[in-house]
Each structure stands twice: as structure tokens, then as C-alpha cells.
Amino acid sequence: MKRNIYLLCAAFIGAQVFAGPAVTETSTIAEQKTVRLSDMEHFNSAISEMEGQSWRGALNHFGSIRQYFPESQVYDDALYFQAVCNYHLMDYDVANRELSQYLESKYKLKFFEDALQYKLEIANKFKDGAKKHMFDSDKFPRWIPAKEDALDIYDDIIAMVPSHDLAAQALFEKGSLLQKMQDYKIALESFHTLIKRFPKHPLTPDSYLAVNQAYYEQSHSEYRNTDLLEMAQINLKKFSQNFPRNEKLEKANEYYREMKEIHAKGLYEIGMFYERTSKPKASVIYYVTAIEKFPESTSTGLCKERLQNLESELDVLQVSQEIIK
Numbered sequence: 001m002k003r004n005i006y007l008l009c010a011a012f013i014g015a016q017v018f019a020g021p022a023v024t025e026t027s028t029i030a031e032q033k034t035v036r037l038s039d040m041e042h043f044n045s046a047i048s049e050m051e052g053q054s055w056r057g058a059l060n061h062f063g064s065i066r067q068y069f070p071e072s073q074v075y076d077d078a079l080y081f082q083a084v085c086n087y088h089l090m091d092y093d094v095a096n097r098e099l100s101q102y103l104e105s106k107y108k109l110k111f112f113e114d115a116l117q118y119k120l121e122i123a124n125k126f127k128d129g130a131k132k133h134m135f136d137s138d139k140f141p142r143w144i145p146a147k148e149d150a151l152d153i154y155d156d157i158i159a160m161v162p163s164h165d166l167a168a169q170a171l172f173e174k175g176s177l178l179q180k181m182q183d184y185k186i187a188l189e190s191f192h193t194l195i196k197r198f199p200k201h202p203l204t205p206d207s208y209l210a211v212n213q214a215y216y217e218q219s220h221s222e223y224r225n226t227d228l229l230e231m232a233q234i235n236l237k238k239f240s241q242n243f244p245r246n247e248k249l250e251k252a253n254e255y256y257r258e259m260k261e262i263h264a265k266g267l268y269e270i271g272m273f274y275e276r277t278s279k280p281k282a283s284v285i286y287y288v289t290a291i292e293k294f295p296e297s298t299s300t301g302l303c304k305e306r307l308q309n310l311e312s313e314l315d316v317l318q319v320s321q322e323i324i325k
Contacts (some may be wrong), residue, residue, distance in 0.1 A: 039069040046081065055085040076102060080111045083118065092122045093132035093146065096153065103160070116157055116166050123153035123170070127177045150177060168198045175210060184214050199242065208239035209248045209255075216255040216262075223266030232256050264290045264297035271306060280310050 037045075046061035058081065065078040072078075083098035099115045099122075109115070126132070126146035134140035154174035158167045175190035191207040191214070198204055215232040222228060236256050239249055271286035287303040287310075294300065 037064070039065050039072040039074060042069075043074045043078065046078070050081065050085065053088070055088050059085045059089075076105050076107060077110060079105075080109075080115060083115070087118055087122065090130070090142075091133070091138055092125050092130055093136065093142075093149065094138050096122045096149070100156075113166075116161065116164075119153050120157055120166055120169060120173075123150040123157075124173060126150035126153070127173060147177060147181070163197070165201075168194055168201045168203055171197075172203045172207060172210075175207070179210065179214050179217070182217075184218055188214055195238075205239070205243045205246045205248050208235060208243070209252045211235045212239075212252040212255040216259050219259045219262045223263050226263065229256075229259055229263060232259055260294050261297055261299070264294035264299040264303075267293075268299045268303050268306075271303065275306065275310075284310055 042061040042064045046058040046065075049055075049058035049061065062078040062082045062085070065072055065074060066082070069075060079098055079102045083095040083102060086092075086095035086098065096119060099119050102109065102115055103112070127150045130146065131142040132144045132146040132149060133142050134144055151174060154170040154177075157170040158174075161167050171190050171194040175187045175194070178184075178187035178190065188211060191211050194201070194207045195204055195211075212232050212235055215228045215235070218225070219228050233256065236252055239246075239252055243249060267286045267290035271283040271290070274280070274283035274286065284307065287307050290297065290303045291300050291307075
């Protein structure tokens, strides 16, 4: 399959190289006519095209300004609007590059915040599965996943406006994407940064919830790691103190309860393993630990049943009979 894709790309490149630009009398006349328009005529025509959602028509006019009028007062504005047009044409990687170029301008920018908002929306599109062009060229299809690009954009926004609402949104979306990618360490750092930097932001309760969800997800593969339980409990306490009536608090509590179930079940299964391998003394330790640490767990009853079958071992370990009553 990959070989077919590479052959297709090679054929495409060859066609572009050997075909060369087609120069006709019609195209020459059109180019001369384009150049004869002033920069403001191009700009006004482009805005008119955008109002009618004729994005490609607008791109042609903005492109002419960029090509023929480098000293124009609307030169930077044309670049910004080029990016807007490409965004609506779903050429998100092209739009992102143009927005980055626009934000690097040495002049005061009229659309600074708007440009960052578009970059955030582009990152969210990439996060949700939108593809970018092969070889970073708009001459090739949009086939390449762009989640790493999304993370780069989020980082750019966080660095450029660290205290702005856009940074809060970028931190949350970055954490959510990393959580889906199971990169929990960096995801949690992102959520914790949002909580610390924006304690009253509308996304802060969502971040508290996301933190406990991340600990819960980790518990499935790290059920021996009791630090996860302790950190989830601390996070839950802070959530309750800062947002005592928030509707998401109960869901965060639910994740914590489920974590205790996972850890208790893990201890029970380890105990069963030691029973199967003829190490009853070791199994007793795990059953007792599960009962003591997670008395409300559904696995507690199972642990007590196993202990009742191992009474002789209980006597050897001097474990109180009260624990299985």
C-alpha cells in the first residue's frame, strides 16, 4: 500500500516537473489585468469575495497583493485573510503557516487575537482528526495525521499569551489530547498548570475532573501504585473546596471510588495468584491488605471468603479472626 502511495506521489511530481507552466495568450492578458489593479482594489475585491464565501476568488486577490505590492499598507492584512480563506477551504496546515508568518510581523497587528483564535481552532481540528498535506505542500493530498502539530500550536499559544483566556483553552485541549494519547504525565502537567494559573476559569472544574479521570485510567495498568489513589484524593479535596457545588464533583468522586475498586480487585487477584502457586501465606497478606485499605470494596467479600478457607495460615500469621467476620 505504501509503495503505491509513493509511486503515485512520484508520478504526480513528474507530471508537475515535465509539464511546466502553460503560457497562453489568455493567461498573459489575465495577468496583465491583475497587475493593473491597485492594491486597494484587490483588497476590496477580496473582501467582497469573502462576504460571498468565494474563498478561492478572495485568495487570488490577496495573493496578488502579496506578490505585487510588498510595501502596501494592507500587505500584512492580506496575509491574515489568506489564512482565513485557507481555513475555510480546510487547508488547515497552510492556514496555520500563514498565521504564524503573520504573527511574526514586526508591525502592530490588527488581528493579533483573531489570528491566535484561528490557530487554536486549527489545533482543535487536528486534535479531532483533520489531516495535513503530504510533504507540507498544498500540491499533495491531505493524508497525514497532525496531532503533533496540534500540540505545537497549543504550546505556541500558551507561550505567546500565558495569562489570556486562549492560553487556558490551549492548556485544556493540550491536556485532553495527551490524555487520549495516554501521555499522562504531560497531560496532568497541563491540567495542573491551568488549575494553578486560572483558578476561577470555567475550564478549571473540567480540569479537576480530567485529573481524576487520568488517575483512574492509569489505575487499570498500575493497580499496585497507591500513589495514584493518594493524588486522586488530594485532587478531589481541592476540587471540593474550590467548587463545592459544581455538578462535575460527583463524577470526580465516582472516578475515585472506581479507583479503590480497581486497587482492591488487584490485591485480590494477586492473592489468588499466590494461592494457585501454593504460597498461601503470601496470599493471606494481600487479602488482609485489601480488606483493611478498602473495606467498602465489592472485592472485600471475596477476600473474606478466601481467608475463611485459609484459617490455618491465619493462625500462623497471627491475623485477628475479627477481620473476616
